[in-house]
Amino acid sequence: xxxxxxxxxxxxxxxxxxxxxxxxxxxxxxxxxxxxxxxxxxxxxxxxxxxxxxxxxxxxxxxxxxxxxxxxxxxxxxxxxxxxxxxxxxxxxxxxxxxxxxxxxxxxxxxxxxxxxxxxxxxxxxxxxxxxxxxxxxxxxxxxxxxxxxxxxxxxxxxxxxxxxxxxxxxxxxxxxxxxxxxxxxxxxxxxxxxxxxxxxxxxxxxxxxxxxxxxxxxxxxxxxxxxxxxxxx
Numbered sequence: 001x002x003x004x005x006x007x008x009x010x011x012x013x014x015x016x017x018x019x020x021x022x023x024x025x026x027x028x029x030x031x032x033x034x035x036x037x038x039x040x041x042x043x044x045x046x047x048x049x050x051x052x053x054x055x056x057x058x059x060x061x062x063x064x065x066x067x068x069x070x071x072x073x074x075x076x077x078x079x080x081x082x083x084x085x086x087x088x089x090x091x092x093x094x095x096x097x098x099x100x101x102x103x104x105x106x107x108x109x110x111x112x113x114x115x116x117x118x119x120x121x122x123x124x125x126x127x128x129x130x131x132x133x134x135x136x137x138x139x140x141x142x143x144x145x146x147x148x149x150x151x152x153x154x155x156x157x158x159x160x161x162x163x164x165x166x167x168x169x170x171x172x173x174x175x176x177x178x179x180x181x182x183x184x185x186x187x188x189x190x191x192x193x194x195x196x197x198x199x200x201x202x203x204x205x206x207x208x209x210x211x212x213x214x215x216x217x218x219x220x221x222x223x224x225x226x227x228x229x230x231x232x233x234x
Contacts, residue, residue, distance in 0.1 A: 030159040030192045032073060035202050037231025039067035043082045044224040045093060045128055052217035059130045059138055059221065061086055061093070071202060071231055073152075073161075074118075075100045080225075087131035097124035099186075101165075103150060116150040120165045122184070124210075126223065136218040142182050142210075144169025159192030171212055173219065180214030190229075199233040 043065040047058040061084035069078040075098075082093040101118035127139040146167025153160045164187040172179040190204030207226040212219060 030154045030194060030200075033192060033200070033202070033233050034070075034072045035231030035233050036070050037068075037202065037229055039069060039078075039206070039227055039229030041065045041067060041080065041206075041225050041227030043080070043093065046222060048211060048213070048220040048222050050213065050217055051220040053136070057130065057132055057135045059086065059128050059135060061091075061128075065093075065225070065227075067227075067229065069229065069231065074103060089131040091129045091131070093126070093128040095124060095126045098122065101150075112155060113153040114151070116152065118148050118150050118163070118165060120146040120148065120167060122146065122167055122169065124169075126210075136216075138219060138221060140171050140173055140182075140212060140214070140219060142169035142171040142184075142212075144182075144184075146184070154192075157194070161188075161190050161192070163188045171214060173214070178214050178216050178219060180212065180219075182210055182212040184208065184210040194233075197232055201233065202229075202231045204229055 041064070042062070044062045046060045047053065051058060061082070063082050063084040065080045065082035067078055067080045069076065077098045080095045084091055084093065099120055099122035101120045103116035103118045106115040106117050122145075123141070123143045125141045127137070129135075129137045144167050146165050148163065148165025150161065150163045164185075166185045167183070169182045169184060170179070171182045186206065186208045188204060188206040190202055192200065192202050194200035205226070205228050209222070209224050211222040214220060
């Protein structure tokens with residue numbers, strides 16, 4: 001089941017990347033940049049109040065995560081890896097995520113600075129393990145849609161963007177009967193700085209939160225993920 005969800009999310013990642021590259025004829029322009037970069041995040045994963053497992057069998061950790069990511073103006077694709085220790089056992093959490101937005105302008109001012117209403121399509125796969133063979137390991141894929149608010153400034157010497165959105169997603173353990181929904185929210189602020197290194201860099205800070213509620217309450221968890229990132233234009 002895990003391989004099926006990884007295949008679905010990977011296909012969405014690939015489609016998002018292809019969509020982004022169609023607009024990459026002048027990638028050094030701040031209005032249509034592409035970047036690849038890294039990030040670090042404080043990753044907190046814990047059972048929701050509705051989780052039916054006893055405390056001894058729940059997955060829980062708070063640890064630092066490493067991130068590899070691709071970005072353009074409206075697309076974000078990321079892979080994260082979080083090593084952690086639970087009850088003396090070394091484990092690791094993995095996630096693969098992608099989101100792409102269609103931005104509807106809300107203001108008629110200069111094109112260099114505008115507010116937008118973004119429609120966001122997102123997909124993610126999250127995997128985490130417990131310390132006991134009695135624990136139900138978490139390996140849930142999700143796909144959904146959301147909306148939010150975005151402000152963007154693009155000048156000759158730098159650009160800036162502030163973005164927040166909420167989403168509702170359909171979630172399941174592979175394509176099994178364990179299905180349900182999840183809700184997610186994200187907030188991000190970034191600066192686009194041309195000519196700093198090579199063609200330029202993007203630096204910023206990102207916060208994500210997601211909560212799952214499935215037909216089997218043993219998979220009801222919540223996750224917080226926040227930290228800085230930096231990428232190089234290409």
